[in-house]
Amino acid sequence: MFSGASNLADGVDRAFLFIFIIAFIFIIGISAFMIWTVIHFARKKGKAPMQFSGSTTLEIVWTVIPLILVMLMFWIGWKGFAPMRRVPADAMKVTAIGRMWEWEFDYGDGMRSKELVLPVGKPVRIDLFSEDVNHSFFIPAFRVKEDVVPGYENYLWFTPNYIGDYEVLCTEYCGLLHSAMVSKTRIVEQGEYDRWLAELRTASLVPEPAGLVLLRNTGCLACHSLDGTKLVGPSFKGLYGEQRNVVSGNAEKSVTADEAYIVNAIYNPDEEIVAGYPKGLMKSYKSLLLVSDISIITDYLKTLNEVNK
C-alpha cells in the first residue's frame, strides 16, 4: 500500500491515514446531520414542538462505536510506534550533535561531518546529544522525530530504503536561527559510503589549528563566520588589529581590535557592541573560555588575516 523512504514510514503513514479518514468521515457526517436537523426541526406554523427524552440504544451506540474506533487508533499507532524503540543489534551507530544552530554527525574516532551520509538498506542508530538547549531531530521523509535534550540520552533508528537526499530539521524552537538549523542526509550505495568514510578519516587525521577547534567547540561559529559572511554577529575575517566602530553606552567610538578588546568582547559582550549589531544577543563566555584559551583563539585569528591578505 505504501512505499516509504524508511522502514518505519509505513507504520506512521498507516496510523495517520486511519485517523485522518475517521476524522474526515465524522466531520462530513456531523456537519451534514447538523444541517439536516436545523432544516427538519425548524419551527413551523401550526405544528406543536416535539419533546424527546432518553434513548438507551442511542447512548450505547455513541459510546461503543467511538470506543472501538479509538481502540483501533491506539492499536494501529502502537504497531507503528513499537518498532521505533526496538533497535536491531546490527545497526551501525552515528551520534547527532545539536547546537545553536547546526547539526553535526560524529562517526567515531574524531570523524565528524556536517551532513549525515548513510548506506542504503542498512539499519542505523542515531544517538542524540545536545551541547546547549533543547532541540529536536527530525527527518520528515523517514517519519522519525525525537527530542534532543541536554543531559538526557535519547536515540532513534531507521533503515533508509532509497538512494537520495533528504532534509534534516530541528523541530524544537531553539532560538534566533532555529529555522536555519537545517542539514541533509545523503543516502548512497555501500561502495560510495565506504569511499566517503575513508575521505572523512583522512581529513580527521590532519590536525586543525587549536584556535579553530576552540571556536567551533564553544559554538562561536554559529554566529560569527570565518569568511566575511554576515551572520548574527560580525565575521572574524580580518578582525584582528582592525579599527572598528563600537557603541559603548550611548556613545560611538573607534577602537583597535587587539587582544584586550577581544577578551572584553567575549567576557562582557554588551559593553562594546560593534556598530550596526543589536545588543543582548550574546552571552558572556567567562565560564567557558580562559584568558589563555582566548590567547590561542587570537593567535588563530591572526593567521586568518595573513591568509586573507
Ligand SMILES: [Cu+2]
Ligand atoms: Cu534546534
